Each structure stands twice: as C-alpha cells, then as structure tokens.
Amino acid sequence: MGNVGGLIVAAIIDWLHLTATVAWLGGVFINNLALSPSVRESLEPPVMGRFMGSYMKRFRVLAYVCGGILVVTGVIMTLLSPHYAGGFDLSSPWALFFLLKLIFVVALIPIGIYILEVLSPKIGRVGAKGPSPELAKLQKLLSNLGMTAFGIGLLILLFSAVTSAV
Numbered sequence: 001m002g003n004v005g006g007l008i009v010a011a012i013i014d015w016l017h018l019t020a021t022v023a024w025l026g027g028v029f030i031n032n033l034a035l036s037p038s039v040r041e042s043l044e045p046p047v048m049g050r051f052m053g054s055y056m057k058r059f060r061v062l063a064y065v066c067g068g069i070l071v072v073t074g075v076i077m078t079l080l081s082p083h084y085a086g087g088f089d090l091s092s093p094w095a096l097f098f099l100l101k102l103i104f105v106v107a108l109i110p111i112g113i114y115i116l117e118v119l120s121p122k123i124g125r126v127g128a129k130g131p132s133p134e135l136a137k138l139q140k141l142l143s144n145l146g147m148t149a150f151g152i153g154l155l156i157l158l159f160s161a162v163t164s165a166v
Contacts, residue, residue, distance in 0.1 A: 010080060017073035024066035025153045027059060032146040036139075045135060049127025056120040063116060067109075074105075083163070094166045101159035108152045115145055 078084050083094040126135045
C-alpha cells in the first residue's frame with residue numbers, strides 16, 4: 001500500500017505542476033496573441049487603460065499562484081527524481097537539461113515581475129490620459145517582453161520534455 005500511496009502523491013504533485021504550467025503559459029499565450037491586440041484595436045486608450053489595469057490585477061494573482069505552485073512542486077519533483085544527483089552535477093543528459101531549465105526559470109522570474117508590477121500599471125496610468133507616443137512605446141515593450149516570456153516558457157517546456165524522455 002505504501003508504494004501505491006507514494007505513486008498517488010507523486011501523481012498529484014505532477015498534476016498540480018502541469019495544471020499550474022497550463023494555466024500560466026496559457027494565460028501568457030492568450031494575453032499576447034489575442035487579448036492585448038484586440039484591446040488595442042477596439043478600445044480607446046482611457047478605456048483600454050482601465051480595462052487592462054483591472055485585468056492585470058486578476059492575472060497577477062493567477063501568475064503568482066501558479067508560480068508558487070510551480071516552484072514548490074518543482075522542488076519536490078526534483079528531490080524525488082531518481083535522476084537528481086544533487087547540486088549541479090552535469091554528468092548526465094538529464095542533469096544538463098535540468099540545469100538549462102532552471103537557468104531559464106530564473107531568467108523568467110524578473111521579466112514576469114517587471115511586467116506585472118512595473119510595466120502594466122504604468123501602461124494603465126499612461127493609457128488613461130489618452131493616446132500618446134509614450135503609450136505606444138510602452139505597449140510595444142509589453143508586447144516584446146510578453147512574447148519573450150512566452151518563448152522562454154516554451155523552452156522550459158522543451159527542456160522538461162527532454163528530462164522526461166531520458
């Protein structure tokens with residue numbers, strides 16, 4: 001029974017990790033490819049600013065909850081992995097791709113915090129004043145950083161797939 005219990009716990013941890021990944025990366029995908037472009041095309045800047053400010057407050061909660069779940073479950077999964085030899089042992093393909101995944105996760109964190117805590121609120125404030133070159137510049141930066149975050153997220157998924165395959 002103990003082995004079955006361990007498998008159930010491992011499955012629940014993996015499920016939580018995958019669910020948080022889908023929710024976070026799916027949100028980033030929708031934000032960048034559908035929501036933000038549609039809002040820019042269809043709403044006047046003051047309305048767009050208010051809408052995006054309200055939306056990002058909610059998305060921020062989702063992003064931080066998912067990020068927390070990913071960190072906690074990722075640490076647990078790593079410690080339970082038979083491939084994990086401790087530290088930064090690069091003696092196996094698993095360890096190399098795990099390290100690459102970790103590097104990209106660490107790179108993604110400040111980008112996400114900057115988008116959520118600095119750039120999005122600033123776009124809301126500037127957008128509330130109406131169209132301006134500053135607003136266009138900030139929107140372009142948000143688009144570029146959002147797509148960068150999405151690309152990094154896809155790389156992290158690729159490295160996860162490789163570590164699962166070996």
